[in-house]
Amino acid sequence: MEVTENRQFLQHEADLLLEIIMNRRDVRGNRFTDEPVEEDKINQILQAAVNAPSVGFSQPWQFVIIKSKKTKEQVKATFNVENEKASKLFKDEKQQEYNRLKLEGIFEAPLNIAIFYTDVDKPVLGQTSMTEVGLYSVVCAIQNMWLMARALNIGMGWVSIIDPEKVKQILKAPEGNKLVGYFCLGYTNGFLPQPELELLKWENRKKVSDLIFNETY
């Protein structure tokens, strides 16, 4: 795609972006189909990723594309351990509700992607006072991918209930890399009209006016 200098977008184009944002969902194993994701679609999603902002134009992201059952089995094993520990942190009814939720789609999704931050061995412009911004660049890439996947009608879900060090070992990642996120991607049998945890009243949606402060708190 060519970039036109100083392209002026129209309101209906901004509206479409908002529509994609509002239709994006965290998709889990109860909604994936096994239809493979085409290489061309994977490339479009990765194209969105590498055009994210990065501090000092450091582009500190790397992507491991996972399709094999063997790798998925190892990742699923760390999910199982961490999820059992997590369940115990919730009490009574909340725990029962927790246990009923399907919180990953490692096997169900045809495609898994692990996304790493790679450490840079020289000072990075903009990363000198707040060193975490390198990791944040990778998260910006992830959000671009999530929106692009949704625009391609592909579901994506973030699996955070894992031991990142275990996943690093499984994927033989270099020492200086940090796992930022592990994702399941695939076509779905439908996107929910609201986030699942909102529909189930696990948490309520916050009022926007409660989140905004003027000048100071």
Next chain:
Amino acid sequence: MEVTENRQFLQHEADLLLEIIMNRRDVRGNRFTDEPVEEDKINQILQAAVNAPSVGFSQPWQFVIIKSKKTKEQVKATFNVENEKASKLFKDEKQQEYNRLKLEGIFEAPLNIAIFYTDVDKPVLGQTSMTEVGLYSVVCAIQNMWLMARALNIGMGWVSIIDPEKVKQILKAPEGNKLVGYFCLGYTNGFLPQPELELLKWENRKKVSDLIFNETY
């Protein structure tokens, strides 16, 4: 905006998203105009933020809208201190080049927004093994804002060369909050066709094929 269950997007809609992604820039003080950003536009940008994914639907984000010269002066003071320290980390020609760059637009941009993570005082679903994912949710919101600002032809720039604790004090943020990012927003006299640091050859663009690994490293 209404969400239609299971909205199917078309390829030209995904292409428009990629176009917005590829035209987004980190905008700094040499490119902002003083034209105020309309309230309606600010609301559209915040709407994009609060519809980002958040771990366990925790929505752990808060936004401080800054327009006053007094607040900006205090933030600019911490930038000046941190930027002087940062400059010393670069050597010779790279340092001269660093010093020539305009790395913030605190005064020039009519609108500054500080974005905080707010700690939650109960277990958050999905945040039990990788506790940093709460911060990452806030970064997803930031990337949504950046794209929405661009789609509204509004520039946005990330100011990371600041002492986050100083900014917390200036904005009287609660103890349990963490500054994730400080941003300058405003109309611009033009968006560059490529990231400025790429145009200036501060860093080279990485080859996508070098960033992708199959199954393991």
